[in-house]
Amino acid sequence: MQGREFQTSPRLAIAGIKVEIEGVTQARVSDTRVNVTFVDFAGKRVRLPGRVGQSLTELAADHKLDMLEAPCNGGGTPSAVYHKKQDFWEPKFGQGTMCHGCHVIVPQDKWAAMPAVDGHEEERLEDYPFPEDLAVTSRMGCQIKLTKDMDGMVCYVPDNPVYESF
C-alpha cells in the first residue's frame, strides 16, 4: 500500500493549526480500493469495490453476492461450525480449506499477483468434485487476499457445489 504525505485539513490550516507527525503518512481510500468483477457460469457480471487485505470470499459476502460462497470460511477461522440439518456443532481445529464452494478462476494476467497455493488449497483443487470446471488458474477464493496489483481483475465463478447452510 502506498501512503501519501500527511496534510493538514483546510479548516485547520485557516485556523493556523498545522498537524504533522514526522514519518507518518496517511493512506487514502483510493490506495486501498481494489475493484473486482465476478462473472458466473450464466454470464452474470458483477463489479464490486473491495479493500486491500480482504479475501475474495469476504468481498463477495460483504456485498451479499451469492455466486461465491464460503461454507468453511477458509478453514481454521471458526472454532466450530453448526450443521443445521443434523443439528450439531462440528469442532474445527484450523484444518485449513475444507470445502469447494469458493472455487474461482482468476485471470492469467493477474496470476503473478496471487499468493502461493498452500498444501490444503492444493488438496481442495485436487479433490474438486467437477474436475471439468478446473482451469490452470483455479484457486479457492478464500485464500486470495486482495492487493492493489489485482485491481480491475475479472474472476470467473463456475457452478460450484451447493452446501447445506453451516
Ligand code: FES
Ligand atoms: S471457503 Fe471453504 S475452501 Fe474456501
